[in-house]
Amino acid sequence: MNIRVEHIEKRYSNHTALDDVSFEVPDQSVFGLLGPNGAGKTSLIRIITRITGPDSGTIYFGNEPSRPDHIYQIGYMPEERGLYKKMEVGEQAIYFAQLKGMSRSDAVKELRYWFDKFEIRPWWKKKVEELSKGMAQKVQFIVTVVHKPDLLILDEPFTGFDPVNTNLIKDELLRLNKKGITILLSTHRMESVEELCSHIVLINKAKNVLHGSVKEIRKQYRSGVFEVRYKGHPVSLVAGLWGPYELLKNHDEGDHHYAQIKLSDPEQTNTLIQSLISEVQVLSFNELIPAMNDIFINAVKEKGEIVESEN
Secondary structure, rough: OOEEEEEEEEEEEOEEEEEEEEEEEEOOOOOEOOOOOOHHHHHHHHHHHOOOOOOEEEEEEEOOEEOHHHHOOOOOOEEOOOOOOOOOOHHHHHHHHHHOOHHHHHHHHHHHHHHHOOHHHHOOOOEEEOOOHHHHHHHOOOOOOOOOOOOEEEEOOOOOOOOOHHHHHHHHHHHHOOOOEEEEEEEOOOHHHHHOOEEEEEEEEEEEEEEHHHHHHHHOOOOOOOEEEEEEHHHHHOOOOOHHHEEEEEEOOOOEHHHEEEOOOOOOHHHHHHHHHHEEEEEEEOOOOOOOOOHHHHHHHHHHOOOOOOO
């Protein structure tokens, strides 16, 4: 499902949560809604899911403005988990599935499949308050996806998961995406983006700072710095550097050497490699691509804003 966010504004009393935010979530993408805590991500999600409305602007599902019945095409897992502690796990999962339009028989069938898949079937009759935090998270994820939504929205989905279960959820998200589900992943942890997202929007202080495909954004913020591991004398490497190159680092590292070289024109890599191999034995040659967190900081600085602290 393709989603368009057009000129969304939202204010609460004297606080501006969203300030003219626009971007597009491509159909069948894994889309990262990124930014520090308090940037406006959750406010935007609540507007997309029709929990609240915008002060101005429009959300489009496909080519249609958002309608009440669009919520049946959405699976939403909020950051604040919403399970009732005194209810049995299975009955509660059935209840949530029926809220999304499923019959009881279809809900039971699908839920048993998911409970078996996540190895929590023995907990079907247990009360939610008896579950560990990780198990409760699994149940929350299951009730989010059980009705097979076209759009899956997850707000900080990996909070509370250990590394094993984090990888389990990541694998499931990628599997669901391959089946055609569009995924909107909201997080302030940029490392999640590196593995999952094909497109992103960066929001800071209620404003859209940067958006587009991860591939194009990384290309836009290329540093032109390349890492070289080589054998030979460091002086020989320096001798091979002629032209628009800047040597940033050059030191021993065990039985070989390590250098970082900055090119004024990152497209001239072949010329650089040719100049190096005439002087030293090149073991590896890699471009140092900026991490998404570094890109975010640079994008915010370009806007003349201060990056909010996560601490």
